[in-house]
Structures are given as structure tokens and as C-alpha cells.
Amino acid sequence: MSHQPQQQSSGQPIAFVSAQALRARMHDAVNDPHLRQSFRGAMDFLMAKRAAQFPDQDELDSLRTLSEGIRQYSLSKLPELLEQLEANLTRNGVKVHWAETPDEANAIMLDIARRHSAKLIVKGKSMVSEEIEFNHAMEAAGVGALESDMGEYIVQLAGEKPSHIIMPAIHQTKQQIANLFAEKIPGVDYTDNVDALIRIGRNVLRDKFESADIGLSGVNFAVAETGTLCLVENEGNGRMCTTVPKVHIAITGIEKIVEKLEHVAPLYSILTRSATGQAVSTYFNMISGPRKAGDKDGPEEVHLVLLDNGRSQAYADEQLRKTLQCIRCGACMNHCPVYTRIGGHAYGTTYPGPIGKIVSPHMMGLEQTHLLPTASSLCGACGEVCPVKIPIPELLIRLRGEANSAPHANPAMVGQGAAYDPKISFVWRMWARLYGRPATYRAFSWLATRFRALTPRKQSGWTVARTPLQPAPRRLRDMLKDRR
């Protein structure tokens, strides 16, 4: 690749989260009845919307296979495609920047802001900008960054992070938003009428689009052969951010690339249907460069920042590379029984849910993310609905192994061995001896059933909410012998 991964840094920590702190968060979240109820309702709604978009299982299967193929093909040529993209964007008049770390990405964008003496950057929805803590970095440097996606705007106003990658404020009720608006927006009285709330938000934002010096957006698909940035959105704020201010900066991860324009159509179709259950989104923007002579609108300057932040670590391993197939639809979290129970904030990562569990370790290192892959029953709902067939359960198992194993040289991941515990490894070695030797197993199982009365009544996490397990009086093999 044109840019090598930074081997030692695991990226800029969002805020270091220890496994213990993460456990505490998950505990609090799962015991919050309001949160449980609101996520259950929201996820049920989204699951039903998605299902309604795919009445024909065969069509879904073939579209998933096609989409998986496009993503795997794109990744198989990633270095070449990135160079092709850069060349074509440059030809189109777009300035391309490469950033290995969040700090580098923020420095590049701050530099652009300073060159234009920018006071305000208005933002379309971008999870990569969340990943690099863009708003914080700009504010620390005295540049305002304002979210214009309604959900992101709410989250920013509340001083929170998104709890879902496509519905950032899904954890907030309309009453909470009403209170927030009345408290934070001057001259606004309490109303929990949803239309009125959206009107209030839009009015605030409308003025800002006019006064902003720079518009920032994410990218859903970057087309290498044409040098086109595609942006999927519903509110029109993305189009405002990318056309009204004089400067447009797009930021995306290096994996969001496809070779040909024709690769976009199937991915776009399966993206909106999987994400929000829409046949198409309200807006679909294709950005191929700055305003040309004679154009009535458009920015005078367009930049693209391509961010690595751990992605080339995933890219370097054949199995882990599948993580990068993701098109960020959020269907995995909508269908996840764990996400439904704890919500997005409990994960302590920019990307929550199943995709967050497999992508965050590359961005943040396993030291602070090793607990995430264990917080799954491996039910497989995520992999089943993934539009690009990422085998999420298989990757969770791989990450468990990377974290559990004794630290070794040349690991595939930063933080390999972070959860290594010699005692636990010993227990599994003993387990393997017991079950790997039939005679030993027969002796053990005979003892366990004959002396079943000695089974402990407290059984770790099991008896927190269940009556204890006790072996049967006789094993299946004994009962079979008795019978014969």
C-alpha cells in the first residue's frame, strides 16, 4: 500500500476503557429499564423495516453474494485502487491527503481550516469524523464544528457520542430531545412535537450553512475509475455541506473504495434496504470535483482525507481483512440481542454492536477492546443479516484467540495477548486433556455422575439467575448398557 500501517500505535484512544470499566458500563446499561425498552422498540422497528424490503429470499441471497464479491474484489486490489482514486481525483481537481492516525487526519484538516481562516465547519454525518474525535480537535484549536445531521446535532448538543452508526440519537426519547432543545437553544420553548422539533433544528442549521467556511462530509463509496465520492443521506444536509461552503472536506477510511461506477448500484441498493429499510435514500450525492467555470454552485476547493487508523492491520491478514468489507449499514446492531440489551454507549467505542466488536480492536488495540469480542453468544444473527456476508461470529472467535493467547513475536494485531491469563490457559489445557482422552473422560464423567451430590451449588455466572446444574444419576452410556 502507499501508506504503511503504524505498527506500534493502536490509534488515538477515544478514552481508555479498561475491561473493568467496560463491564461496569454494560452492567449499568443492561439494568436500565428505560434504555432496554427504547432500544428493544427501536430495533424491532428497524428489523421489521428491513425484512419488508426483502420479501424474496432468493433475491436477497443473490444480492448479498454480489455485494460480498464486489467488496472482496475491491479489497483484493486495494493498493492499486487507492492510487487510481488519487490520480483520478487529482485530475478532477480534488486534493487528496493521506492520514495514518487520527492525529494526522485532524492536523491535515486543521491546516486547511487555518489556511482559510475558518471559524466554523458545518458537518454532514460522518462516523470517521467521530472515530478521530474531529469536533474535539477543532474546538481545541478554536475552530467551531457543528453537526448538521439531525441525530448528530442532538447528540452534539447533549455532549454525547452516537449510540448507533446510522441513528446516532436513537437512545434519546422525544421528551428528552424537547428538554434539550428548550435548555440549549436560545428562545426555544418546550415542545415534544416531533415535526416542531425538526423545524427548530433545521432553522438553527439553515443559518449555519450560510455562514460556515468549510463543509465536512463522510463518503459511502469512493469510485476509483472516475474519481467520484458517493454520499448517501436522507436529510439534504449532506448536499448542503458539500455544496454551500467554499471548501468541502470529505473524510473516509481507506477501505470504502470500489473500482467501477457500476459497483456502486448493488451496494447502494443493499445498503439502504439493510440500514433503514428504504428502497433508496432521499438523497444520493456524487461528487467529482470543485465548481467549474460556469457552474452555478459548488465549493471552490474539495479535499479528500483517506484515513488508515488500523485498517491496514486488518488488511494484512486474510481472515481479518473481511472486517473491511463493511459498508456501515448498522443491520448487525439492529439484529444483535446484546446491542438491543445494552445500547451503543456501553461499548465505549465509536462503532458499537457486532461490527464495533470486530473493527474497534484494529483502531484501538486489543488492550482496551479485548472484552468486546467475548460479549457475544455467537448467535449468528449479525452474520445472517450482513449485506456483504462478513462472517462476524468467526471473526469474534479469531479475536478471542488473539487476545487469549500468550504474547508472541510478530503478532497479527496490536495488543495480541492482552487478555492472556496463564491460569485460564492452564484450565483449558486441562480441559483438553480430559476431553481429548476418552478413558479420562469416562472416568471423570463416571465420578461426576456418581458423586453428583457434591456438585457445587454456586456455579459462577450461571447461578446468578438460574438454579444450579447437576449431573444426571447415570450417564447416557450407562443407561444404554443397562438396557442391553
Place this chain on the structure above:
Amino acid sequence: MSKPLVSTNAGHQARTYPPRPEAVYFYGTCLVDMFVPEAGMDAIALLEREGIRVIFPDNQTCCGQPAFTSGFPEEALQVVASQLDLFPGDYPIVVPSGSCGGMIRWHWEKVIGDDAALKARAASIAARTYEFAEFLLHVVGFDRKDEGPATTVTLHTSCSARREMGTHLVGRELLARLGNVTLAHHDHESECCGFGGTFSLKHPDISTAMVTDKVASLKATGANQLVTADCGCMLNITKRAAKEDLDAGRAKPSLPGEHLATFLLRRTGGKPVGDAQ
């Protein structure tokens, strides 16, 4: 059918089933062997009643799944390697559990890695491994007269049966063949019960939330009992319900459950081993 929350099995092609064989290997699983042997006995009784000889390889221990899913592939391999010689004939292998069946069918080859000879043996085993209910429906063609009184039951299908073995509709079809049994579907039927092996020990909070919701959904059907073809899920669900009964001072189980094999045997004139006591 409670659409749309019943997921379809998108991942796997429809399986082609062999004709009814003269004999089968029965892989009981460690959970059934030590904790729910009656489920194994009743499954064997159902097969034998259909004239199929059942071979129980004595060296069977465990499919290796606990180590595999916990991220200890070498330990899983040790156990898998000890099981590869159990099935020398070309008879089908019947497993009374979707999750152990899924492990054998899809993951043994992965655990083995690059050893071509071992891989070939694992592949031969995988190709003839069937989940018990799947085998009973599609290979045996189970169609016995329901001799029991009218009753309503609810069914939980394990995630592995649903998404790995692709047998999510098998339980329904078997129950539909019993004339006096009404199946009451529960809400969020395709959702996990929260067991997940070591997940239930490592994340008891989240696991408890999941199983508590599952128990509530199953009870809300008003069914007389639960049936399921997976003993892991069954123990998780019924032991949670038992704890709720204990805490509420209820003497009668509010959600009794049993393996589908036991239920089918009793309904069709057989005598489950557990009933004798």
C-alpha cells in the same frame, strides 16, 4: 408464522438427504451424556423404533466447541483429533443438538488446519452429520400417529440449528405432524436465549437479560410446556424459569421443558425413560 421477526436461514443451501440407512452412529454430546441422558435415550428409541440400528461409539467425549468458541483452537484440536476415529463406516452420524452438530459439520475442518489426511476424515464426517430432528424428518420421514391428549406447546430453536444447520423449520414440521398438538409461537422467536456457552459465565448480566426476556416470551404463549432440540438452550431456559419459580415461591414449574425427542416419543405411543421413574 410470526413474520418478520422469524429470520430465514440465508447462509446455507438446501441439503440433499440420503435414503433411510440400515444403521446410524449416535453422537450423544457431553451435555446429554452427563446432564440430560434421557434425551439421548429417547432419541435412540425413536430411531430404533423405525428399524434403524444405532451404534454408540464408546470413545465419544465432546465435539470441542467450548474451546473453539472461547478462542483456544489448539485445545479444541486435541479434542477433535480424539474423535476422528469414531465413525469408520459410512453410516450417517446423528447428533441430538444443533450446536454440536454445527461444530462437527462446519468447524472441525477449520480446527484441523492444514493436515490434508485429517481434513479429509473431518470432511467425510461433516458430510454425514445430521442434527437429530433434521434426520428424523428428512431421512426417516417420521410420521407416527399422535396418541396423546390435546395440548399446546411452545418451541425454541437454537441459533446453531437455525443458522448453522439450517434446520429452523424442522421442529415446526415435526410438531405439525402431531394431530393433537398446537404450537404456540413466541415473540422474537429467532432471538438467542442467551446461553452461548462460556458467554453465560463471562457476561452473566447480559446473558441473564436475554434469558429472562426469552422465558417471558415463552410463558406469554400460555403453552403447557417448552420443547427444544438443543439441551444447552433447554437447561438455560428451564433453569432460569426454575429460579423465577423458586424466588416467587411457586412449587409447580411455570415453564417445564424437554427435548423434542422425549416429547415425540411420548406422543406417539413410546415410553420416555424419564417417565418410568
